[in-house]
Amino acid sequence: MRRAGGAHRGLDMWLIQRASAAYMALFIPLFSALAWRATPLDYIAWRGLFAPLPMKLGMLLFVTCLLVHGWIGLREILIDYVHALVLRLTSYFFFWTVYAACLVWTVDILWSVG
Amino acid sequence: MEKSSTEAVYTGHRHQASSQIPVKSPRPFFLNLLAIRLPVGAVASILHRGSGALLALFTPALVYGLMLSLRSAQDFQSLAEWVGSGFGKLVMLACVWALAHHFLAGLRHLGFDLGWGEDRRTSRMTAWLSMGLAVTITGLVALWSLA
Numbered sequence: 579m580r581r582a583g584g585a586h587r588g589l590d591m592w593l594i595q596r597a598s599a600a601y602m603a604l605f606i607p608l609f610s611a612l613a614w615r616a617t618p619l620d621y622i623a624w625r626g627l628f629a630p631l632p633m634k635l636g637m638l639l640f641v642t643c644l645l646v647h648g649w650i651g652l653r654e655i656l657i658d659y660v661h662a663l664v665l666r667l668t669s670y671f672f673f674w675t676v677y678a679a680c681l682v683w684t685v686d687i688l689w690s691v692g
Numbered sequence: 693m694e695k696s697s698t699e700a701v702y703t704g705h706r707h708q709a710s711s712q713i714p715v716k717s718p719r720p721f722f723l724n725l726l727a728i729r730l731p732v733g734a735v736a737s738i739l740h741r742g743s744g745a746l747l748a749l750f751t752p753a754l755v756y757g758l759m760l761s762l763r764s765a766q767d768f769q770s771l772a773e774w775v776g777s778g779f780g781k782l783v784m785l786a787c788v789w790a791l792a793h794h795f796l797a798g799l800r801h802l803g804f805d806l807g808w809g810e811d812r813r814t815s816r817m818t819a820w821l822s823m824g825l826a827v828t829i830t831g832l833v834a835l836w837s838l839a
Contacts, residue, residue: 596805599798606795621768624761641755648748655745680755687759 595650598643605640628691641684645677736819740797743790750787781837788833793826 612633616623628634652673660666730738760767774780800818803809809818 621765644751648751651744652748676752680752683755691762
């Protein structure tokens with residue numbers, strides 16, 4: 579049986595980390611190019627960038643990848659350095675809460691753009 | 693003696709640690725941080741972790757910035773002013789470095805996964821390259837933001 583807060587979830591984490599990295603590596607240049615094309619980026623132009631549905635979905639997927647990738651990375655760091663189980667699980671809970679909130683928050687932000 | 697103990701320390705590198713077979717003979721215990729000479733790949737790896745941690749901790753602030761930038765023209769303006777301020781520039785430059793390094797060193801790791809650049813010479817070269825390019829990009833952005 580897996581120990582609570584243990585490290586032995588290697589392969590799925592490894593794969594998700596690579597897949598999210600690949601998506602972000604493609605999205606960042608693409609988004610930068612679109613933003614560059616919309617210069618000068620005043621408020622109206624910046625908001626306009628987020629109006630189309632494909633951009634909302636692409637950006638939401640990007641933020642999801644960012645949060646998942648960040649979580650897996652932080653988890654690895656916590657496994658390496660935080661050995662007290664209570665402290666480690668508390669850290670897990672803290673980052674899970676913050677990151678889950680960030681995800682819902684991002685949906686709210688993106689879909690508030692008309 | 694000195695050299696072999698340094699190498700013994702390096703075999704503890706985290707990417708290899710899990711697959712390590714227990715060694716029968718007692719290994720030299722040598723953890724004088726000032727005397728250990730890290731290979732360039734180890735330095736790139738540590739910076740990859742450090743920049744990753746920085747970006748992960750900065751992510752909620754990024755979402756907050758996204759909200760401000762899209763909420764109203766006034767908030768967009770005040771965010772732009774903050775980014776243009778001295779402290780804002782410093783934070784942004786730290787993020788630019790962290791992102792550039794993490795991105796480039798990450799591409800290097802994806803290459804390793806595909807079996808590309810694993811030999812000693814190439815991996816040393818790409819380690820230097822990722823670190824050098826990240827610093828160069830940060831320097832260029834710094835110059836551009838001052839201009």
